Amino acid sequence: MMKKLFPILSHQTYVDTASSCILTSDLHAWRQQHEADFLANGSQFRTEQGPFIESVRAVVKAFFNAKHAFLVPNFSLAFNAFLETCSTDERFLLMEGEYPSISHPIEARGFETTILEVDENVEQRIYQAVKKYRPSVFAFSIVQYINGFALSLDFIKQLKKDFPELLLVADGTQYCGAGTLDFDDSGLDVLAGSGYKWLLAGYGNGYILMNDSVYNGICKSLENVKISAEFKARDKDAISAHFEPGHLDTLNFGSLKQSLLFLDSLGMNFIETQIANLSMQAKDAFVELDLLDDLLVKRNEVSSIFNIKGDRILFEALQKEKIICIPRGDGIRISFHFFNTKDDLDKILQVIKRNISR
Numbered sequence: 420m421m422k423k424l425f426p427i428l429s430h431q432t433y434v435d436t437a438s439s440c441i442l443t444s445d446l447h448a449w450r451q452q453h454e455a456d457f458l459a460n461g462s463q464f465r466t467e468q469g470p471f472i473e474s475v476r477a478v479v480k481a482f483f484n485a486k487h488a489f490l491v492p493n494f495s496l497a498f499n500a501f502l503e504t505c506s507t508d509e510r511f512l513l514m515e516g517e518y519p520s521i522s523h524p525i526e527a528r529g530f531e532t533t534i535l536e537v538d539e540n541v542e543q544r545i546y547q548a549v550k551k552y553r554p555s556v557f558a559f560s561i562v563q564y565i566n567g568f569a570l571s572l573d574f575i576k577q578l579k580k581d582f583p584e585l586l587l588v589a590d591g592t593q594y595c596g597a598g599t600l601d602f603d604d605s606g607l608d609v610l611a612g613s614g615y616k617w618l619l620a621g622y623g624n625g626y627i628l629m630n631d632s633v634y635n636g637i638c639k640s641l642e643n644v645k646i647s648a649e650f651k652a653r654d655k656d657a658i659s660a661h662f663e664p665g666h667l668d669t670l671n672f673g674s675l676k677q678s679l680l681f682l683d684s685l686g687m688n689f690i691e692t693q694i695a696n697l698s699m700q701a702k703d704a705f706v707e708l709d710l711l712d713d714l715l716v717k718r719n720e721v722s723s724i725f726n727i728k729g730d731r732i733l734f735e736a737l738q739k740e741k742i743i744c745i746p747r748g749d750g751i752r753i754s755f756h757f758f759n760t761k762d763d764l765d766k767i768l769q770v771i772k773r774n775i776s777r
Contacts, residue, residue, distance in 0.1 A: 421758045432742045432763050437564065437593060437724045437754035440619040449677050450621075453670050465669065472667050475676040482679045483595075483610070485602040485628040489662035490672055494592050495520040497611040497627040498558075500662050501588065502528060504637045505556070512554035514541065518564050521590055525558065539717035542574040549582055556586040562593040565748045566715060567724025569594070572605065579606030586633070592616055592625075597694050597723045597756065599687045608633050617723075617756065620678035623671035627662060634658070685757070693757040694723045701725060701755065701764055708771060724754040733774050740770050 422429045427441050442450075456464045472490065479488045491497040502524055510531045513522055525532055533552045535544055549557065557578075562569045579587055588609040591600065595610075596617025602610055611627040614620030629637070641657035655663070682690065698721050705711050710727040729751040737744055737751070744753045753767065 421760075425758055428758060430741065432740070432766055434753045434755060434759060434763060434767065435743045435745055436597075436616055436756045437567075437752055438616075438745050440616055440621065440756075442621060443619065443678075443681065445681065446619070446621070446674060446677050450670060450674060453673060457670075468667075468669060471669055472672060475672045478676045478679050479626050479628075482683060483600060483602045483626075483628055484604070485610075486631065487629045487634040489627050489659065490667055490675075491611070491625045491627055491662065492623055492671070493613045493615075493625045494590055494611050495524075497625055497662070498588075498590070499524050501609060501611070501627065504640055504661070505530075509556050510552070510554045512545070512548055512552065512557045514545075514559055514563075516563065516565065517558075518560050518590060518592075521558050521560065537568065537714070539714055541568075542571055545574075546578065546581075549578070549585060554585065556588055558588045558590075560590040560593060561595075562597075562722045562724060564593050564724075565752070566712065566726040567593075567722040567752075567754070568715065568718070569720040569722040571720055572600070576604075576606035579608075593724065594722070596682060596690075598691050602628050603630075614675045614678065618675065618678050618682065619756075620675040621671065623668060624675040626675075637661070690757045694755055695721070697755050697759055697761065697764060698723050698725075700761065701753075704764065704768055708768075708775065710771070723756065724752065726750040726752050727771075729771075733771065736770050736774050737767070740766065742767055742770065 424443050424445070425441050426444055427433055433441055475490060476488050479490070480486065489497070491500070498520060511525050512533050512535060513525065514535050514537050516537065533548060533554060535548050538544065545557070559570065561572070575587060579585070586608045587606060589607050591610050591612035593616060594600070595612050596619065600610070609627065609629045611625065613625040615622045638658050641661060644657045646655065646657060646660060702711070702721050702725070705725060705727055706716055710729070711725065726747055727750050734744070734746055734751050744751055746752070
């Protein structure tokens with residue numbers, strides 16, 4: 420079934436979703452039909468663009484259980500747009516080694532920033548740092564892109580309960596689609612992400628969600644912004660003009676809608692369970708072979724991403740066996756989605772063991 424749904428799996432072992440998703444045959448067919456409509460009808464095929472884009476927003480809101488959602492080309496643009504609404508005296512807390520699209524725009528704008536060292540007890544370190552430094556914003560990736568280090572969502576929820584004035588702004592790109600997340604119940608104030616990884620939606624689409632407090636605060640900060648007649652004609656207010664200032668591509672955001680409906684049809688609980696089971700087996704096997712950094716060995720939280728110890732020779736051996744992964748940091752990054760199987764893991768382990776024994 421998976422090879423029919425994902426044709427690439429018939430000739431490759433794909434464990435690189437952390438870099439890029441693969442497309443389903445159904446989404447490919449939808450995209451072909453969409454482009455055929457464009458080819459045949461030119462501008463006329465976009466006459467229903469407004470209602471169509473609104474239907475995408477509705478699906479995004481339902482998938483994440485969020486009241487406020489804006490469509491963006493990717494996480495980076497969404498996060499920069501959010502930072503433009505922040506006052507200059509905001510104080511940020513970041514973890515070391517954070518995704519550059521989070522750390523760079525914060526530091527480039529000159530915000531006061533505390534960088535927190537990451538170890539196996541990072542949740543306790545975050546809690547103590549919030550008490551000591553009193554940041555106004557904690558910006559973080561739920562899952563780190565290089566090594567798959569994952570923060571506890573239960574901890575995030577408790578952090579918000581204990582420090583209600585602290586803004587929690589999360590990048591969900593390496594988590595959403597691999598794990599369940601109820602935004603309204605998460606404790607998060609803002610969640611943004613790109614769709615080209617675990618959401619299986621291809622490139623050029625993403626989202627930013629915000630709770631009532633952040634939404635209303637941004638609306639208030641923009642209340643004196645004049646809206647052009649053209650924006651008003653398209654029912655845009657100041658906040659939507661800020662986060663969605665240009666055209667929204669129906670191919671890219673339609674792909675996001677189709678993928679979210681597909682994931683929803685499978686059930687995120689099913690997807691999360693599939694990934695968690697395989698990831699736990701992978702962690703046990705990688706630990707036995709001494710392939711993981713001590714930081715991850717000591718953690719109870721397991722994500723779908725692993726960075727295993729390995730050099731160029733091992734990477735080339737994996738490539739030779741058509742195992743698609745990527746060098747990252749000091750090792751080789753391997754990531755599992757729900758379409759991966761125990762056979763995939765066994766194949767990877769066989770290649771690793773052959774090279775270790777040499």
